[in-house]
Amino acid sequence: IELFALLYILFAIKTLISYSSFGYPVTTLTIFIKLLMFPMLYLYFIINMRSETLMFLAKHFSILIILSFLPYIFGVLAPMGEGYDLSSFGLIGSFGLVGPFLNPHSASLSLAFSMIVISSNIRKENQHRENLFYVLLIALGFYEIMNTYVRTGLVIYLLVLLYLYLREI
Secondary structure, eight states: OHHHHHHHHHHHHHHHSSTHHHHOHHHHHHHHHHHHHHHHHHHHHHHHSOHHHHHHHHHHHHHHHHHTTHHHHTTSSOOSSOOOBOGGGTOTTOBOOOTTSSSHHHHHHHHHHHHHHHHHTOOTTSOHHHHHHHHHHHHHHHHHHHHTTOHHHHHHHHHHHHHHHHHHO
16 A cells, blocks of 8 residues: 555656646646645555554544435535436436535445445444444445435445455455
8 A cells, every 4th residue: 555655656746747847837736736645644644643543533434424414315404516417317306415515426435435434344243233333324325325326336335345245255
């Protein structure tokens, strides 16, 4: 993984050496900084934080993402963006679930990765109530991901779920 971060940093440096750096230096520098942020943050967290702390943050952030869709499902909050117009499917005035995100694709992908983290936390040594809570969260996330009407997140979740359980076999 650290090799991946190094390759990502090299890719960011490569953007500085391009034709656009002569014509649009500020734009090129902005792209360089945006590309460099991900690997630098990754390396910072990997070097400075314990793996238990990172798993704690990932698990609780995933729970937050899944539960943050509830006010949008119940109509308490209006979504920030619009999903797909479903009038062509006979649902007049209906749009796919976006939740706190700006478009249905980011909502679907965020839900998928949240469900992956929650699925990886289901273990035999957990208490029964804890595993039940995780299963209910996954069911809620599955309902939410189906309501985004973007199947990319669903495919990602199912493929990683297949990998997680085939790895055990």
